[in-house]
């Protein structure tokens with residue numbers, strides 16, 4: 001495939017230093033320190049509400065830490081920059097532009113002439129099997145296709161850092177696996193650092209160089225697991241299966257049963273609540 005990163009540059013390291021974030025009364029994260037090596041693929045896992053998306057928002061410059069510092073590429077984050085691309089569950093494509101023009105937009109934004117931008121966009125769409133859909137607008141594409149376009153566009157921006165918040169959560173299992181493979185293929189052809197949040201353990205094991213396990217409310221890091229298994233990975237491989245067990249145990253421990261009253265629990269479990 002064509003490599004969209006022509007320039008040699010130092011891969012973008014991300015550093016969270018004693019980061020706490022409060023939203024009003026709500027403490028989302030507390031004293032989180034994390035170094036994400038440049039060019040690595042880090043996946044953040046943890047129960048709902050433990051501050052995973054908050055971490056992405058801080059790295060993206062969408063929010064500021066209440067305490068501590070966040071550095072991207074050696075610079076303290078002071079707001080959104082072109083070096084950081086975001087990919088969320090909903091595709092964020094321009095609805096009035098074709099798939100080709102959505103991707104070409106990333107090149108045009110960097111000053112490339114229109115014809116060349118469209119040509120480059122076509123090449124990249126062909127890499128993910130969408131050459132026949134290049135002239136369709138997002139409403140004419142399936143969810144998986146839209147997310148492929150969004151992924152290609154995100155990488156076309158040549159970001160040093162790509163932040164992904166459950167990007168494939170809305171897709172069916174099969175499409176999800178295809179998307180994960182596209183993501184790996186595209187990422188491996190670049191020097192981008194990826195930080196992804198997911199609730200899907202298989203996805204995490206399939207993709208990550210490093211797993212960061214979050215816990216609690218407020219969120220803190222409870223464990224970091226490096227996955228030194230070559231890709232493509234078989235999830236039934238012994239070392240991955242044992243990491244999976246650790247992840248399951250972590251998440252089970254973290255499920256906040258105490259958020260439910262007994263009556264609510266009885267209802268969830270299908271028992272009639274005693275009055």
Ligand SMILES: Nc1ncnc2c1ncn2[C@@H]1O[C@H](COP(=O)(O)OP(=O)(O)OP(=O)(O)O)[C@@H](O)[C@H]1O
Nearest residue numbers: 023026027028046047048049050051052053054055
């Ligand atoms: N803008 C905001 N205003 C107020 N509270 C917020 C805001 N953003 C996040 N929070 C709160 O901070 C906590 C952490 O939220 P966050 O979205 O980071 O968790 P999460 O781990 O990503 O959850 P999930 O897995 O459910 O997406 C939650 O209690 C959430 O309600």
